[in-house]
Amino acid sequence: MPQAEGLNPFADDVCAGPFGVEENRSVPGLNGDILGQLTTTIDERQSTAGRAGGQPLLLLTAPRAGYGKTHLLGRLAAAANGQVVLVPLAFRLEDTIGISAVAVRGLESMARAEASREGWTKLREACAGVCAILVRRLIENGTLPCANPEQALRVLGGDPVEVFDASGNARLIGEWVRRFEGQLRKPMTEQAMKRVPAIPAALESWVNAMLNHALDGGMSHVAVLRMLAADESNEGPVTWLRLLGLWRPVVLLVDHLDAYYRNPEAGLRIASLLLDMSEMDGVHVVLSLNQDVWQATFGHHLPSAMEDRLTASQMLLRGIGESEAVTLLRLRLQHAGIVAGKAREFTMFLDVKRYFLGRPLGSVSARTFLRHAAKQWDFFQQTLASPPAPPALIPQPPAAEGPGTLPLLTDEVPENLDGDAEAADENSIFDSTTTAQMKLMAEGLAEPTPALPQQNEVPLPLPPQNEAPQPKGAPLLTPPPVRLNGNGNHPPLPRAAVTGTAAASEAGETSAQFSPSSAGAFENLREMLGKLRQPSAPHAAAAESSNGTHDVAERLAEVMDATATPAVLAAVAAPAVPPALPAPTFTKPAPAASGPPPLPGTVAAPNAERDALLGRYEALRLQMAAEAVSLPLDFTKLADLIRLAGKRFPLVRFSEHELPGMTGRYAVCWSLQGLEIVFGLANFADGSYWRTLAGFAAGRLAELNLDAQASGLKVPKLKITTFKTDREQQSWAILQHSTAFPEVLRENVDAIHLDTQNVAALYAMQRIIKESEAGSLQATPAQVMSALARELDFFWKRVTRAG
Numbered sequence: 001m002p003q004a005e006g007l008n009p010f011a012d013d014v015c016a017g018p019f020g021v022e023e024n025r026s027v028p029g030l031n032g033d034i035l036g037q038l039t040t041t042i043d044e045r046q047s048t049a050g051r052a053g054g055q056p057l058l059l060l061t062a063p064r065a066g067y068g069k070t071h072l073l074g075r076l077a078a079a080a081n082g083q084v085v086l087v088p089l090a091f092r093l094e095d096t097i098g099i100s101a102v103a104v105r106g107l108e109s110m111a112r113a114e115a116s117r118e119g120w121t122k123l124r125e126a127c128a129g130v131c132a133i134l135v136r137r138l139i140e141n142g143t144l145p146c147a148n149p150e151q152a153l154r155v156l157g158g159d160p161v162e163v164f165d166a167s168g169n170a171r172l173i174g175e176w177v178r179r180f181e182g183q184l185r186k187p188m189t190e191q192a193m194k195r196v197p198a199i200p201a202a203l204e205s206w207v208n209a210m211l212n213h214a215l216d217g218g219m220s221h222v223a224v225l226r227m228l229a230a231d232e233s234n235e236g237p238v239t240w241l242r243l244l245g246l247w248r249p250v251v252l253l254v255d256h257l258d259a260y261y262r263n264p265e266a267g268l269r270i271a272s273l274l275l276d277m278s279e280m281d282g283v284h285v286v287l288s289l290n291q292d293v294w295q296a297t298f299g300h301h302l303p304s305a306m307e308d309r310l311t312a313s314q315m316l317l318r319g320i321g322e323s324e325a326v327t328l329l330r331l332r333l334q335h336a337g338i339v340a341g342k343a344r345e346f347t348m349f350l351d352v353k354r355y356f357l358g359r360p361l362g363s364v365s366a367r368t369f370l371r372h373a374a375k376q377w378d379f380f381q382q383t384l385a386s387p388p389a390p391p392a393l394i395p396q397p398p399a400a401e402g403p404g405t406l407p408l409l410t411d412e413v414p415e416n417l418d419g420d421a422e423a424a425d426e427n428s429i430f431d432s433t434t435t436a437q438m439k440l441m442a443e444g445l446a447e448p449t450p451a452l453p454q455q456n457e458v459p460l461p462l463p464p465q466n467e468a469p470q471p472k473g474a475p476l477l478t479p480p481p482v483r484l485n486g487n488g489n490h491p492p493l494p495r496a497a498v499t500g501t502a503a504a505s506e507a508g509e510t511s512a513q514f515s516p517s518s519a520g521a522f523e524n525l526r527e528m529l530g531k532l533r534q535p536s537a538p539h540a541a542a543a544e545s546s547n548g549t550h551d552v553a554e555r556l557a558e559v560m561d562a563t564a565t566p567a568v569l570a571a572v573a574a575p576a577v578p579p580a581l582p583a584p585t586f587t588k589p590a591p592a593a594s595g596p597p598p599l600p601g602t603v604a605a606p607n608a609e610r611d612a613l614l615g616r617y618e619a620l621r622l623q624m625a626a627e628a629v630s631l632p633l634d635f636t637k638l639a640d641l642i643r644l645a646g647k648r649f650p651l652v653r654f655s656e657h658e659l660p661g662m663t664g665r666y667a668v669c670w671s672l673q674g675l676e677i678v679f680g681l682a683n684f685a686d687g688s689y690w691r692t693l694a695g696f697a698a699g700r701l702a703e704l705n706l707d708a709q710a711s712g713l714k715v716p717k718l719k720i721t722t723f724k725t726d727r728e729q730q731s732w733a734i735l736q737h738s739t740a741f742p743e744v745l746r747e748n749v750d751a752i753h754l755d756t757q758n759v760a761a762l763y764a765m766q767r768i769i770k771e772s773e774a775g776s777l778q779a780t781p782a783q784v785m786s787a788l789a790r791e792l793d794f795f796w797k798r799v800t801r802a803g
Contacts, residue, residue, distance in 0.1 A: 009336035010374035013066075013367045018088055018253055019113035019122060021074025025335060027320070027327045030366065031072055034060070034315050038076050041313065042084065042251060042284055057278045059310055060288045062317040064632075065258075066367030069288045069317060073253050076286075082159075084284075085126055085248045087241075088113075090256040097269040102277065103229035103237035106252065111222050117161050119217060123225070128160035128214035129247035134188040134207070135177060143187055164214050178215055185211065196242045202234040206243055238280075245282035252277065255288040257297070262685075262734070264301035271298060271306055292685045300688070318362035325352050325369050332373075345433060350376050358770030360636065368631060375626040383433075610787040613768070613779060617788055620764035628759035633725050635681040637766045639668060642679055644769060645796070646670050648785050659692045667696050674714070675802050676704065680722035684731040690740040693720070698745055717802055719748045725759060752798055765792055 015021065041058060062069050077086045087106040095101040110123035136156040138144035146152045155163065155170045162168035164177075177184060188211070189204045196203060206228055213221035228236045244250050254274060260266045278285045287310070289298070299307065320328065329352065333343040350373060356364065627634075646654030646668070653671040658664075670677040678697045682689045701718045708715040720741075724732045732751055741749060754762070765788060772781045779787070789796075 007336070008374050008377050009332045009338065010370045010377055013370040013374070015068070015071040015074060017109070017113065018070060018074040018077045018086065018255075021071055021078055023075060023078050025331055026071070026075055027324050027331065027366075029327070030320055030324050031068060031317055034317060035072060035075055035079065037315060038072075038286070039079050042080065042249070056312045057274055057310060058284070058286045059314040060286060060317065061291055061294055061314060062289075062365075063291050063319075064365070065290055066365035067317045067319060068366050069290075070255055071366075072317065073255065073286070073288060076251075080251070083248065084251045085129075085244050086122075086251050086253060087244070088253045088255065090254075091260070091270070093259050097266060097273060098232070099237040099273065099277070100230050100232045102252070102273070103240045104226060107222075107226055107229050107240065111219075115161065117165055120161055120165070121217075123222065124213055124217050125161055126244055126247065127210040127225075128164045130243050131177075131188070131207075131211050131214045132156045132160040132163055133247050134191045135173075135184070137191045138184075138187055143191075144184075160214070174215075181211060181215070192243065192246070195246060196239065198239040198242070199234050202228070202231070202236065202239060206236075206239055210243070241277075241280065241283055249282050249284065251284045251286060253286050253288070257289060258293055260297050261293055262296045264297060267297035267301055268306075271302055271310060275306065275309055292683065295687070296685050319364045320366050320369060321361065321364075322352055322356045325356065325364070328366065328369065329373060332370075346377065346380050349380050357774060357776065358767055363636070368627075371630055372626065609779065609783075613777070613784060613787045616771075616777070617764055617768055617791065620767050621760050624760040624763035624767070625756065628725075628756040628763060632683075632727050633723060633754070633759065634763070635683070635723075637763055638723060639679075639681045641762060641766045641769070642668055642670075642681070644781060645785070648782060657696065659689070659696060662689065662692055665689065667693055669700075670800075671716075672800060674716050675800065676700070676716050676718045677799065678718065678720050680720055684724075684728060684735040687735070687738070687740060690735060694741045694745055697748070698742055701745070701748075717748075719750045719802075720745065721750045721752060721799060723752050723754055725754050725756070750801075758794065761792060762795060 038058065038060075060069060060072070073088075080086070088109040089102055089106050090109070091097065091101060091105065095105070107123060110126065111121055113122040114120070115122055115125045133156070135144065136153055139146050139149055139152055139156070152173065155173055158170070162170045164174040165171065166174075168174065185204075185208055189200075189207045192198075192203055192207055193200060198206075209221060209224045209228060213225065225240075228234075229240045230236060241250055252274075254270075257270070260270070274285050274287060277283055298310065302310070326347075329347060329350065330343075333346070338346070355369075355372065643654070643656075646652050651672060655669045655671070656666045657669065658666050665682075668679040668681065670679075678693070678700065680690065680693055682693075684690070697718065697720050704716055704718060722732075736749070736751075768777070768788070769781050769784055771777050772779050772784045777784070
């Protein structure tokens with residue numbers, strides 16, 4: 001059924017339980033191999049039921065929440081419909097962990113789950129199935145006379161709802177059972193005694209209660225069944241499961257154990273209980289856990305023999321890929337009743353391919369993608385609802401250009417600025433939808449200043465002295481410099497972002513100034529994105545080596561390599577010097593005390609390219625803000641950024657060391673003058689990692705002490721640096737007060753707190769570097785770092801702080 005108008009098609013991102021999951025609304029390829037293994041394993045165990053030693057427990061694990069464990073169990077329920085009895089189980093903290101809690105919580109979950117027929121639940125359906133199979137056995141052995149036994153056996157072997165429901169197709173048999181229920185109760189109990197080892201009086205109570213619930217339903221009968229299931233003195237829990245097994249094999253789905261996080265005692269009791277239950281005939285146990293709960297509650301906290309039995313049949317879920325995400329997107333839009341045209345527009349707006357660019361295979365959970373799509377849908381709806389910009393805010397091309405006006409910037413501006421140039425038509429570049437989207441993204445964008453002072457630039461004349469000064473607090477609008485080529489002529493202007501500012505012709509004539517507006521900012525962003533969307537090609541700066549810009553930048557990079565200090569770098573990154581002042585000179589000051597500067601050693605990007613990179617960076621930062629708010633800190637992205645920066649910064653000696661006993665996991669290190677940083681980049685719940693990392697740091701500290709004694713130099717300071725947000729604050733406090741860090745290292749641990757804006761900036765930098773490596777941008781990773789390193793000054797300074 002289509003959703004109500006205005007609802008977000010992606011808002012439903014949590015699967016409450018396994019019942020009610022529809023296969024036609026599920027992505028077929030998502031963990032399809034795991035679903036096939038589960039169904040095949042259960043089928044095989046049904047065929048070998050009754051063998052000595054019981055059935056091994058099935059363990060289903062996911063990297064973390066949101067990877068679809070419960071949804072997969074629901075698909076298993078749909079696939080096995082009519083073949084097994086599914087009993088979902090979720091312990092509560094107040095429960096005493098034992099078999100009675102299993103029976104009671106399982107019975108309650110079945111009583112809440114609706115069946116296919118109105119007024120029926122999964123519990124009533126199971127009770128009807130048990131009663132139908134007992135009546136069938138009476139007919140088979142001749143105890144119950146029947147005029148047409150073959151037809152009766154066939155009907156009783158089918159859907160029990162059709163037998164016991166008042167409007168069912170086989171209701172005649174159900175009505176006959178209702179009329180003679182008093183005479184049937186004792187023979188039905190005798191049939192159950194032949195197959196279920198239980199106390200006769202207790203078994204009679206169970207058969208009566210199940211028959212009453214099958215015939216009439218109602219919560220009063222559920223209360224009676226719950227009381228019987230809690231009676232351990234009469235073996236009520238075991239009797240309940242064995243009676244269900246008369247009808248169909250029982251699959252116990254154990255899920256939602258997150259409340260027992262870091263409770264190894266409860267983990268030991270649960271593991272022991274479930275392994276014992278897997279030994280029961282006709283009972284299969286599927287345990288579903290997130291990896292953090294497994295490590296903190298089960299895992300190495302269990303005896304090795306018990307851990308080996310639990311992991312004998314382990315299956316690991318993975319995240320979704322790009323194709324699966326596209327299918328999920330299409331299914332959600334179709335179910336919500338979104339018209340085809342709007343669905344296509346949103347699909348293009350979301351850009352699934354770009355979302356997965358640079359992300360490790362299988363690292364994106366279904367819930368993460370759905371929440372990203374939900375936020376993008378809200379943004380998409382806002383763009384559709386936003387009124388169009390007033391015509392006055394959109395600059396219109398002049399009818400005729402006078403000698404003192406500058407033509408509008410087009411894709412290619414002729415060298416002769418005095419000639420008549422036709423203004424570019426704005427609608428010829430983007431359609432109306434893209435225009436509205438870009439205008440919304442461009443709000444608040446400011447004109448970026450050049451990353452480095454440029455030589456061979458002739459600034460435009462200053463305004464006349466008698467011109468009224470700008471009001472205090474108004475932004476300083478600097479005219480764009482005019483660059484001369486080797487012949488002293490004006491080269492063709494590059495595609496650059498130009499905000500509202502005064503501009504002059506070649507002869508130095510000035511034009512009237514105009515105030516910047518949101519439309520000018522939109523023109524900025526449109527030019528930036530247009531350049532970024534072009535396929536990778538050598539940069540114009542490298543192609544135009546005939547002028548002096550490239551050589552000057554190289555010489556300046558060499559000077560920066562030799563004089564990389566915060567003072568020099570601050571001067572280099574400052575805005576262009578006004579024309580009345582002399583050009584800046586560089587002298588070699590004292591070596592930097594600490595901290596890597598913004599990346600030197602590369603050719604600075606021209607203004608247009610740097611503007612384009614800044615535009616893409618800001619767009620990514622806005623996009624990553626939602627992920628920074630809603631998800632835990634992604635240490636993988638931070639590790640990528642720290643590795644790249646460590647290899648590029650000239651004042652940093654980068655190294656990686658594989659942690660002992662942890663194949664494929666490394667300690668990332670930065671060595672600076674007088675400081676060595678060991679980065680801790682893993683979830684705080686991973687105790688084994690942090691203990692191993694602390695041992696490595698302690699050994700490294702001992703090595704530094706020995707080296708200092710041998711050389712007579714001062715011992716460098718060593719610190720373990722990690723990162724946290726408000727979401728990780730509690731888990732960090734638990735790790736900090738644990739035994740993971742020896743006393744000698746506790747003062748050397750530096751946990752840097754990041755707010756959501758910091759995290760979004762770091763994620764955006766990591767993503768844009770990945771895009772550069774993939775060839776999606778017209779810039780190398782070194783050029784990206786050169787142009788944007790100062791955007792993360794807060795991060796570099798905090799990381800390299802010794803105290």
